[in-house]
Amino acid sequence: MEERRPKLESSTKAVDVKHPVPVEQTLDFLKRMLKGEIAKLTPEQIKHYVESRGRDALSLIVASMLSESGETWLDEAAERFPDDPRVAAAMLIKRGVSSETGEWIACLKEHDPGNSLGYLLAAKSALDGRDLDGAMKELSALESTRMNDFRETWQSGITDAYHSAGYLGMEAEWLGMAQTPVVSGEVMKLSAGIAEAMVTAQERGDRTTAESLGRSGMKAAALMSDRGDRDLLINQLISVSMERKLLNQLHVFDFVPGDQRIVVERLGEMDKRIARIKSVIQSHTELLPTLTESELRQYTRRVQVDGELKAMEWLVTQQQVEH
Helix, strand or coil: CCCCCCCCCCCCCCCCCCCCCCHHHHHHHHHHHHCCCCCCCCHHHHHHHHHHCCCCHHHHHHHHHHCCCHHHHHHHHHHHCCCCHHHHHHHHHHHCCCCCHHHHHHHHHHHCCCEHHHHHHHHHHHHHCCCHHHHHHHHHHHHHCECCCCHHHHHHHHHHHHHHCCCCHHHHHHHHHHHCCCCHHHHHHHHHHHHHHHHHHHHCCCHHHHHHHHHHHHHHHHHCCCCHHHCCHHHHHHHHHHHHHHHCCCCCCCECCCCCCEHHHHHHHHHHHHHHHHHHHHHHHHHHHHCCHHHHHHHHHHHHHHCHHHHHHHHHHHHHHHC
């Protein structure tokens, strides 16, 4: 499942550094964002931000994400900070599969060895190249890692860039949330490769390899949403999608790899979770444009502290109590 984001192109004018958006326009600003109108920074504002931050690695990455000439900023980041794992992750997102993919994956693993991301991308690359042994070696390293997709770092940087251009706190925060890219889409493709390898192993009677792949695949899916309800909603949905791809290769009365539940039981749990998420998203979407500024501030803080799903559920509950 791919994340749907508002388009960057918009008729909304960028705010002048010397003339911040008035407070009374905050709600209208959010409503325009919900319609896909995302205010863009001008090249001058982006340059001002980068220079004010000393052209450090994060500012260059953020500039590459916000600028139409992003490749130039990213090239500078890669040249000046080749050992920074944030740069490696940004290169892998922006450039996709290229002749440099292996180099940046290696950089990510070397300079951020406790991060699952490098091993997940390495496993996907190995499976793409039909290197099952290589993929299983990468997957075996997941047990001692935690997932960091750098989203929080990049979101903070993008928010900072809008602050430097004169946007108000809450508006800058929403713009940061709306424009931060995620790497989970690439990782999601890994489950398809694992599922295919599981089928191949089963067909040749190699149950040991099939079960090992199943356990590794379940671990990869869990890592995508290892903070539970606090995790990004798109990551929660991708985690479910990855797990379902793997479980669909098994008989409904088989045990879930590495678990004591049976497949049909686990599939039922996932269906309930998806139904819960869909229901709260629908209610939240209808309520958000009706909030007062105070309610919007509370909601924004809850998104940052408790995560999107918990914040949405709080919002729906509050409105039900009041009405």
